[in-house]
Amino acid sequence: MLNIKDISKTFNPGTPDEVQAIKHVSLTVPEGSFVVVIGTNGSGKSTLQQLIAGACVPDSGSIELAGQDITRWGEHRRAALIGRVFQNPFSGTAPTLSIIENMALAARRGQRRGLGWLLSGAVRRHLRERVAELGMGLEDRLDNAIGSLSGGQRQALTLLMAVLQRPSLLLLDEHTAALDPKASDQVIRLTRDMVAREKLTTVMVTHSMHQAAHLGDRLIMMVNGEIRQDLADERKRRVHVEDLLALFEQVRRADRLDASAAELLRSRYV
Amino acid sequence: MDIAMTTAGDAATVRVSGRLDARNADILSRELDECVRGGWHVLRMNLHDVEYISSAGIRVLIKFAKILQGQGGWLEVLEPSSVVASVLEMTGTMPLFAPRKEQSAATATAGASGCRQIGAMRCTVTASAAGVSMRGRVLGNPAFMARNGSFAPGEVRQLRLGVKAVALGIGAFAADHAGAKGHYGEFLAAGGVAVALPPDSNGQPDFVVSEQRLVPELAVLSALHLEGDFAVQARFESSPQHDGLPGLSDLGAAALALSGASQAVMVALAETSGLVGASLLQSPEGSQDAEYFHFPEARRWFNLTPERVHGRQLVLLVGVFARQPAVPLADHLRPMADSADALRGHVHAAVLSYRALPGGSLALPATLADIFQTQTPLDLLHLINDDRAISGAGDSLFQRGVLWVSPLGEVDMEGGAQ
Ligand SMILES: Nc1ncnc2c1ncn2[C@@H]1O[C@H](COP(=O)(O)OP(=O)(O)O)[C@@H](O)[C@H]1O
Numbered sequence: 269m270l271n272i273k274d275i276s277k278t279f280n281p282g283t284p285d286e287v288q289a290i291k292h293v294s295l296t297v298p299e300g301s302f303v304v305v306i307g308t309n310g311s312g313k314s315t316l317q318q319l320i321a322g323a324c325v326p327d328s329g330s331i332e333l334a335g336q337d338i339t340r341w342g343e344h345r346r347a348a349l350i351g352r353v354f355q356n357p358f359s360g361t362a363p364t365l366s367i368i369e370n371m372a373l374a375a376r377r378g379q380r381r382g383l384g385w386l387l388s389g390a391v392r393r394h395l396r397e398r399v400a401e402l403g404m405g406l407e408d409r410l411d412n413a414i415g416s417l418s419g420g421q422r423q424a425l426t427l428l429m430a431v432l433q434r435p436s437l438l439l440l441d442e443h444t445a446a447l448d449p450k451a452s453d454q455v456i457r458l459t460r461d462m463v464a465r466e467k468l469t470t471v472m473v474t475h476s477m478h479q480a481a482h483l484g485d486r487l488i489m490m491v492n493g494e495i496r497q498d499l500a501d502e503r504k505r506r507v508h509v510e511d512l513l514a515l516f517e518q519v520r521r522a523d524r525l526d527a528s529a530a531e532l533l534r535s536r537y538v
Numbered sequence: 539m540d541i542a543m544t545t546a547g548d549a550a551t552v553r554v555s556g557r558l559d560a561r562n563a564d565i566l567s568r569e570l571d572e573c574v575r576g577g578w579h580v581l582r583m584n585l586h587d588v589e590y591i592s593s594a595g596i597r598v599l600i601k602f603a604k605i606l607q608g609q610g611g612w613l614e615v616l617e618p619s620s621v622v623a624s625v626l627e628m629t630g631t632m633p634l635f636a637p638r639k640e641q642s643a644a645t646a647t648a649g650a651s652g653c654r655q656i657g658a659m660r661c662t663v664t665a666s667a668a669g670v671s672m673r674g675r676v677l678g679n680p681a682f683m684a685r686n687g688s689f690a691p692g693e694v695r696q697l698r699l700g701v702k703a704v705a706l707g708i709g710a711f712a713a714d715h716a717g718a719k720g721h722y723g724e725f726l727a728a729g730g731v732a733v734a735l736p737p738d739s740n741g742q743p744d745f746v747v748s749e750q751r752l753v754p755e756l757a758v759l760s761a762l763h764l765e766g767d768f769a770v771q772a773r774f775e776s777s778p779q780h781d782g783l784p785g786l787s788d789l790g791a792a793a794l795a796l797s798g799a800s801q802a803v804m805v806a807l808a809e810t811s812g813l814v815g816a817s818l819l820q821s822p823e824g825s826q827d828a829e830y831f832h833f834p835e836a837r838r839w840f841n842l843t844p845e846r847v848h849g850r851q852l853v854l855l856v857g858v859f860a861r862q863p864a865v866p867l868a869d870h871l872r873p874m875a876d877s878a879d880a881l882r883g884h885v886h887a888a889v890l891s892y893r894a895l896p897g898g899s900l901a902l903p904a905t906l907a908d909i910f911q912t913q914t915p916l917d918l919l920h921l922i923n924d925d926r927a928i929s930g931a932g933d934s935l936f937q938r939g940v941l942w943v944s945p946l947g948e949v950d951m952e953g954g955a956q
């Protein structure tokens with residue numbers, strides 16, 4: 269379970285570049301829940317993920333994960349609990365290392381094991397099986413350098429590495445945005461299957477209305493550093509792509525509602 | 539292909555020459571659609587110079603013959619070329635397009651009454667009854683929004699709306715407050731049909747049509763509830779003497795002029811040229827210290843159209859207009875424009891997909907029952923004349939339509955008095 273209480277984050281405070289990226293956001297994600305996050309550009313989706321992952325520090329508020337207050341934990345320490353996949357397929361893996369070496373590094377995360385352990389036959393066999401589950405034939409190329417793979421293959425491996433240790437929380441930040449449609453579909457299918465099979469608590473940011481409508485059991489829409497919509501269970505299941513487009517249209521309208529419009533409403537709305 | 543049109547009364551003569559193939563049939567269909575929207579109920583198709591007609595062309599003729607039939611009019615084929623005549627003969631469609639001698643229903647009624655110029659509109663009275671007016675009452679007090687207050691469940695009233703009821707306000711289809719909680723939004727009712735827009739419905743209005751013992755029932759936070767018969771029914775269209783289309787204020791002025799009163803009830807079915815208005819994004823009951831009209835909190839409460847929307851659709855308008863309303867009616871009306879002596883009013887609009895209205899005098903309940911049998915309303919708005927300088931979207935505009943108006947007599951207060 270992830271429990272975010274009233275966190276705020278302002279970048280460049282007190283300067284002309286001041287941005288209130290996250291404004292008093294509270295969010296509870298129960299064990300096994302799959303939350304999809306959508307929102308306009310700059311609405312704070314990535315910042316929220318970074319605050320959860322410890323890549324940046326909140327100005328106020330607290331974050332609890334798996335029963336522990338991790339607000340003051342560094343990014344490294346949190347990595348033992350959190351698996352992450354980013355947009356860029358080239359950021360999650362070490363390009364010069366082989367598939368099996370990358371996998372072994374992920375498998376070793378949070379443990380003090382030597383390289384000898386990595387090379388043991390049992391571990392290799394286990395990792396090979398996991399890679400085979402991707403259904404991409406990569407199990408026969410375990411010693412190839414990751415740099416030789418396509419973006420979709422690398423993103424699939426990054427995803428596998430992120431869930432290998434069954435993290436308390438899986439964070440996905442537009443992890444298919446840089447892929448072509450076919451690779452994107454493939455990675456999304458893998459995501460859905462892995463999250464379902466391992467019952468992973470997941471927070472996924474996406475720009476795809478189709479993904480937002482069809483994945484997860486809860487949908488959050490962020491606008492200007494705040495959670496504007498939070499649809500769960502039945503309401504989430506009923507959401508169609510058109511509903512989401514309408515929500516964005518609503519946001520566009522809201523942005524155009526200025527102080528003079530509020531006065532207009534005061535004098536003309538009953 | 540060439541299309542030339544001349545009009546007389548509510549009949550249009552359309553002279554087509556050249557080839558009526560699939561491509562040209564499309565073009566013709568669009569032209570005829572304009573004619574029908576323009577209120578011409580009899581189309582005389584002169585096909586003397588048509589040298590070829592395909593099935594696509596025949597289909598267009600049949601389509602408009604059927605549309606016009608539903609409006610008390612018809613389509614006839616005059617002087618068909620030999621090619622056209624033989625195709626219509628072979629397909630057995632000739633009788634459908636036979637020329638007729640009688641007048642259309644619309645011409646028959648229009649002939650009986652005069653045509654009036656009211657502001658930017660030309661109104662033709664199609665039915666009237668002397669000495670008829672409506673009584674009204676107000677429920678609740680919309681001031682709860684202005685004072686940022688919460689709403690006590692005790693202030694909620696139940697409304698059951700019969701065929702003669704006209705109503706608008708903020709409410710929800712429910713038997714009581716418990717059932718309505720969270721769903722309060724704008725509603726309107728007339729002629730046995732009620733439409734409401736629950737803010738939690740993703741913009742999809744809901745509706746109830748009276749049928750046998752089923753009567754629309756709403757729990758309301760605030761409402762105007764009028765009851766009675768209509769004194770005048772009139773067709774309106776933009777006046778050729780005026781630039782621009784009639785706006786909501788023009789409809790208000792016409793409603794007062796036609797009813798000959800200083801306050802009037804109006805129901806209208808009209809073709810829009812774009813609506814401007816607002817609807818609630820959240821149900822407003824029970825919100826402590828909600829600052830509905832403060833900026834930026836208003837963004838959370840209101841969906842305000844940034845430009846005209848729903849052009850070329852059919853709209854059902856329900857409203858009340860008054861020059862110098864007294865309390866309690868005054869609490870429910872707002873200025874229609876930014877000037878001290880401005881007409882005041884309160885109008886809600888339910889948007890429907892466009893379809894042409896039948897000609898002649900219409901019975902409101904039957905017309906609405908017919909429309910709502912096949913249609914689900916697309917949207918519902920509280921209309922606002924956004925006359926802000928530069929950024930304003932302007933007033934709602936209308937092409938033409940039918941108005942039902944009645945003088946509004948005494949208005950009583952019920953409940954929520956503060
Ligand atoms: N490291 C940073 N320094 C300064 N401003 C930032 C930084 N990261 C994000 N921002 C700003 O914070 C806001 C939210 O950004 P972000 O969380 O990336 O939005 P999203 O992911 O929803 O597009 C934006 O206005 C962005 O410019």
Ligand SMILES: [Mg+2]
Nearest residue numbers: 537538707920
């Ligand atoms: Mg209203």
